[in-house]
Amino acid sequence: MTDIHGSTHDLVIGGGATGVIMAAQILRQSNRRVTLVGRDAVFGHGIAYATKDPDHLLNTRVANMSAYPDRPTDFQDWLAANGLPSDPEGFVSRAVYGCYMQDLLRPWRDDPRLTVLQGEVVRLRPDTAGVTATLEDGRTVQADRALLATGHALAAEEAGMDNAWRFEGQQATEGRVVIIGSGLSMVDQTLSLLNSGHRGPIVSVSRRGLLPLPHADDPPCSQAVDPPVGVPVSRLLHWARQQARAAEAAGGTWRDTVDSVRPHAQALWQGMSPDQRRRFLRHAASWWGIHRHRIPQGSWARIRKAMASGQLAIQRGSFRRAEPGAAHLRHPDGSESRLEAARIIDCRGILRDPATHGSPLVRDLLEQGHARMDPLRIGLDVTTDGALIGRDGRPEPRLRAVGPVARAALWEITAIPDIREQAAELAR
Numbered sequence: 001m002t003d004i005h006g007s008t009h010d011l012v013i014g015g016g017a018t019g020v021i022m023a024a025q026i027l028r029q030s031n032r033r034v035t036l037v038g039r040d041a042v043f044g045h046g047i048a049y050a051t052k053d054p055d056h057l058l059n060t061r062v063a064n065m066s067a068y069p070d071r072p073t074d075f076q077d078w079l080a081a082n083g084l085p086s087d088p089e090g091f092v093s094r095a096v097y098g099c100y101m102q103d104l105l106r107p108w109r110d111d112p113r114l115t116v117l118q119g120e121v122v123r124l125r126p127d128t129a130g131v132t133a134t135l136e137d138g139r140t141v142q143a144d145r146a147l148l149a150t151g152h153a154l155a156a157e158e159a160g161m162d163n164a165w166r167f168e169g170q171q172a173t174e175g176r177v178v179i180i181g182s183g184l185s186m187v188d189q190t191l192s193l194l195n196s197g198h199r200g201p202i203v204s205v206s207r208r209g210l211l212p213l214p215h216a217d218d219p220p221c222s223q224a225v226d227p228p229v230g231v232p233v234s235r236l237l238h239w240a241r242q243q244a245r246a247a248e249a250a251g252g253t254w255r256d257t258v259d260s261v262r263p264h265a266q267a268l269w270q271g272m273s274p275d276q277r278r279r280f281l282r283h284a285a286s287w288w289g290i291h292r293h294r295i296p297q298g299s300w301a302r303i304r305k306a307m308a309s310g311q312l313a314i315q316r317g318s319f320r321r322a323e324p325g326a327a328h329l330r331h332p333d334g335s336e337s338r339l340e341a342a343r344i345i346d347c348r349g350i351l352r353d354p355a356t357h358g359s360p361l362v363r364d365l366l367e368q369g370h371a372r373m374d375p376l377r378i379g380l381d382v383t384t385d386g387a388l389i390g391r392d393g394r395p396e397p398r399l400r401a402v403g404p405v406a407r408a409a410l411w412e413i414t415a416i417p418d419i420r421e422q423a424a425e426l427a428r
């Protein structure tokens with residue numbers, strides 16, 4: 001058993017993008033020690049940046065992907081320093097971004113303040129001295145606070161399906177491929193299939209059948225706006241449509257409005273009552289998602305071409321279950337069908353309920369009462385500055401959620417531009 005003791009010492013749990021950004025911010029902004037613990041052999045990748053497929057592009061322009069809010073050209077500079085195309089308006093692959101994330105802690109490689117451990121934290125206990133974490137192999141780490149950067153709750157592997165984030169490589173087939181979901185991961189998987197020479201049909205099934213919309217050639221022109229906070233969702237949507245029409249009348253596009261509203265997204269979410277949040281999730285979240293998470297023009301053109309040729313079909317419906325060689329679907333009219341499939345790819349993305357799908361650590365925190373679910377069960381209940389709220393309703397300032405783990409309080413906290421702000425703030 002290895003014991004690592006420290007007093008002014010932060011423990012960052014999770015070796016994905018959020019974990020390395022958080023660790024880097026603490027090291028940059030303070031003289032605290034940091035122990036970063038991650039399950040995977042490579043740090044910085046997590047689920048988003050582990051892909052090696054060059055067709056899996058960032059959906060955010062280079063100019064917006066710096067790890068540091070106060071150094072907006074950091075990613076661009078890294079690309080240039082590594083001899084890679086560094087057009088600030090361009091879209092590079094997520095594999096390249098993964099290399100940037102992997103490099104982020106390089107300046108502190110020989111700094112005795114940084115300890116990096118590979119392993120899984122399975123237990124975390126706040127105590128009078130701070131926090132004690134226990135890894136799966138019995139090692140313990142003591143620190144004076146812990147930052148949970150453990151990412152998204154993921155679906156368990158389902159028999160008969162490939163999970164879009166857990167497999168690499170496409171086997172071209174003549175048969176039909178059924179993709180469950182029609183969001184960004186569906187776009188990734190379809191592009192990979194097309195590139196691999198797949199000639200069979202591709203059917204994407206999702207409840208609403210909505211596709212992500214494309215970026216324009218030029219970056220949007222965001223403006224200062226003052227969205228109404230705390231109003232019914234229908235009124236907020238009405239306001240947004242009016243803004244979009246005004247942007248279009250002024251020669252811009254709806255993207256100008258979406259990007260102008262984005263800095264207000266956390267305040268809008270926090271201004272909603274639980275009932276308004278529920279309504280937003282039911283009626284507006286998918287609409288917001290397809291406008292907000294846009295795909296590069298090149299990806300959009302290839303998806304449209306596959307749709308126009310009939311190779312890719314988008315069907316409305318919900319996935320019931322998979323069996324070898326077929327997917328069972330329910331259609332909007334209530335009927336059910338069995339769709340034969342040479343392969344089924346699960347692109348349902350992020351699951352919302354960490355109590356059901358969370359890691360052993362998250363489940364343990366819930367069981368021990370150090371955390372509780374938020375009322376809508378979309379994540380752990382945390383304060384706006386990330387402190388976990390325990391079963392007794394009291395915030396625990398020694399346990400902080402960073403990145404997607406803080407989603408129930410902040411909603412827009414999955415993309416790098418939001419994560420880097422929160423990490424910088426927490427480090428301060």
Ligand SMILES: Cc1cc2nc3c(=O)[nH]c(=O)nc-3n(C[C@H](O)[C@H](O)[C@H](O)COP(=O)(O)OP(=O)(O)OC[C@H]3O[C@@H](n4cnc5c(N)ncnc54)[C@H](O)[C@@H]3O)c2cc1C
Nearest residue numbers: 014016017018039046047048058059121151152403415416
């Ligand atoms: C497919 C995809 C594409 C995206 N594209 C973009 C984009 O173009 N632009 C953008 O801004 N954002 C994008 N995002 C969003 C964003 O960058 C991710 O949400 C972000 O990477 C979140 O990283 P994370 O480290 O919080 O979580 P994760 O990537 O889920 O990583 C969490 C890590 O923590 C580890 N871990 C979990 N529990 C423990 C534990 N108990 N002990 C030790 N380790 C643990 C896991 O093994 C994992 O490595 C994308 C997201 C996805 C999924």
